[in-house]
Amino acid sequence: MSEVYAVRRARLRDRCAASGTAAALVSRPANVRYLAGGSPPGAVLLVGAGDDVLVCPRPPTGDPAEGRLDEQLRQVVLPPSGGDPAVAAVDFAAKAGADALAVEEHHLTVTRHRAMSSVAPRTRLSDLGHAIEQERIVKDEDEITCLRIAAEITDQALGELLESILVGRTERHLALELERRLVDHGADGPAFPTSVATGPNAGRGGHRPSDRRVEEGDFLSVCLGANYRGYRCEIGRTFVIGTAPADWQIELYDLVFAAQRAARQTLAPGAAYRDVDRAARQILDAAGYSDAVAPFLGHGVGLEIEEDPQLAPSAMGKLDACVPVTVEPGVHLPGRGGVRIDDTLVVRQEADGGPELLTITTKELLAL
């Protein structure tokens, strides 16, 4: 597995060399993990100035949730009052003779950047931009395997919840139970805070669980995902509580389901990001729900739960094969609730069977 990280770092060094800045300092944790196998809290990675080196503020604890560090990679652990690892790394780079260093200006604060500039005034700091985030968009099969396992864990946790009694329990308790079940099935933790939304809250994107209890006749929407070896997936489902859904619930559900299916069907190498969004959005717009729809209807997933690409009306770019994305349209009607249906899929060539659905829990409207 070590080789993967060495190859990724070599690609970054090549990219830096091509742009005239031989060395780069990576500080964004997901980017550090992508290139080093792990990201101990606060660690930064110096690439291209002498040996690549991971500068850590403390000895790594070996905690598996921090990833498995590439053993080939040199590590430097700062002494207890060693200060900011990014400042120390700039100093290393300067001493290794780097006259320029590309840094992640979208991650570093102004204060840190200034401290880094002052420690080595003759090393010019330039902007690496989102170079590593761009590299992370297309996944290799090992990464997709981690996402597939994350999705299996997520489906299991959700499936167990559906077998239990729901009426009378609070959103908060259901969310905590889902997170416990994720861990029971082997997740390193939840991929993001689990959302459980009932009644008027249902269908609201990013709803934080409250003390509202599940009632007969409610819509119940859940959104959860497992983190497995750093890789994060997402599933969202909406159910009806009670023996039979009301007509408006069936209509709204069918509409969102049709929108979600339309967007899933567009997923193919070469499809424009915005066309995936549009496929779902135009169905919801045509039904008169333009104002009730979220500003984007899907996004990449991987070492972070929201990665590039964003599937939104103004997004520029096209999908590639082996890009995992969510497709998650929803409609929320204030005071009444709503529906959200969310899957994680991997874009695949049609010859390979088309989009690979990772989150396989049924999307029928279940009455629980």
Add this chain to the structure above:
Amino acid sequence: MSEVYAVRRARLRDRCAASGTAAALVSRPANVRYLAGGSPPGAVLLVGAGDDVLVCPRPPTGDPAEGRLDEQLRQVVLPPSGGDPAVAAVDFAAKAGADALAVEEHHLTVTRHRAMSSVAPRTRLSDLGHAIEQERIVKDEDEITCLRIAAEITDQALGELLESILVGRTERHLALELERRLVDHGADGPAFPTSVATGPNAGRGGHRPSDRRVEEGDFLSVCLGANYRGYRCEIGRTFVIGTAPADWQIELYDLVFAAQRAARQTLAPGAAYRDVDRAARQILDAAGYSDAVAPFLGHGVGLEIEEDPQLAPSAMGKLDACVPVTVEPGVHLPGRGGVRIDDTLVVRQEADGGPELLTITTKELLAL
């Protein structure tokens, strides 16, 4: 309660006026919450350029975990593709005639800061520094009440755990159960990720729960805290599993307990931060554990779990009354485990009874 926020903002305006920069833009979430009563995700607060205004990327959801926004405060919600609220706020400030704006350079990334500079080239951006963090160090009685309730919730959650069977359960499960109990007792959530450490892991600061199971003869150390209305406390305790602790366990426990007590006894208005640290550290050093001790032995708590002041050997400054801090020395012996004892206390005048202990769970060495 609204008045409190208006008074805090007035104090910030006065401070800005005194330094020649009439307006400030606050982006760090805990600082926004301190001044606005709440901090919807991504919201920034503009103070001193016309009416104070909270610029939100989305309509606030009313989620109580985001706080209760000051109703007197003007709110502007950006349209769905409205971009970065901080950039929009700089634009507002410029249009309100501000020629200078103090911003939080320790929170803003270089990329955001640059976007803010370009939107209003005639508005000079200066550094607000940690001005609001400094204001937040001394708490009012309403804030201390929130911390006191947070501590009560925490003591309850821990107390219930101690009544249950522990042997054979994993660190992860115990941590999840503690977090569920915090929420059961009214917490908005955990104040920070709950740490449960058994056997060789015990006593390690910030240990992340693993799949190790509790065994007879183990040290078991836990560190947890509730978040109540945004205010976060912390408790750490170490127990022995089984009928009777071994001699080395009793000795180590008594030593850490003596160190913790010594540091607690120094807590008084006017005491130097470093002297609190030293009181505990010299006891551990004298017993030969210099290398096994953390670089700081306590810190402030409030809207964030680690706030100023830091109680560390190199810290400059003195305690005031009404400053809540943790006192949390520990010793970890690689391969054997260790002890950590952690309380949250409020510094009080001796005439007011001396330091107020918020986390009242017993510090006797319990054999469970």
